[in-house]
Amino acid sequence: EVQLVQSGAEVKKPGESLKISCTTSGYRFTSYWIAWVRQMPGKGLEWMGMIAPFDSDTRYSPSFQGQVTISADKSINTAYLQWSGLKASDTAIYSCARSPRIGATTNFDFWGQGTMVTVSS
């Protein structure tokens, strides 16, 4: 059974750093891309970027380039999303999702349960 299990909810202060995780099981981790998707309170889905765990090839949305870092550790089948200086506007639910391909045929067939990140002073 394919599973993507994310780390728990976080409450942080502005300026703090954070790294959330997405641990996968039930499939070959290096054969699929992992994407991160943001959903701000009451808003829609936003693609942040995605990584190929096989070789760590990473693509970012221009909206998130330089704001976050996506990484993966194929030894433990886990992908990460991290911030070095959180802002209140980073308050959102962050979800990881698996894609068999990148480009014209990208689709996200399995999703994590989401991690709520709250940034407040």
Place this chain on the structure above:
Amino acid sequence: QSVLTQPPSVSAAPGQKVTISCSGSSSNIGNHYVSWYQQVPGTAPKLLIYDDNERPSGIPDRFSGSKSGTSATLDISGLQTGDEADYYCGTWDRSLSDGYVFGTGTTVTVL
């Protein structure tokens, strides 16, 4: 603001059919496959349709997708109360962003 435009909401009675549109351009829908996702409030999105009109295993055939030019459509027939959710289209976009884009989202209400 997303480059894929959907109606904010659609509604119909149980058993009826709803159609959700997703309008884009040649840099996205016109040249790439479209997927559709269902998100019941408080839960993770679920893939309903991929490659314009293919259903993953376990998705009932009440859900169907199509595409024409730079627009895509999701049809939900035999509407059920459990279909109340937000629906998003998505596809690759090769404009300035060169990445994946989701539609603005549509809320389906079963009257």
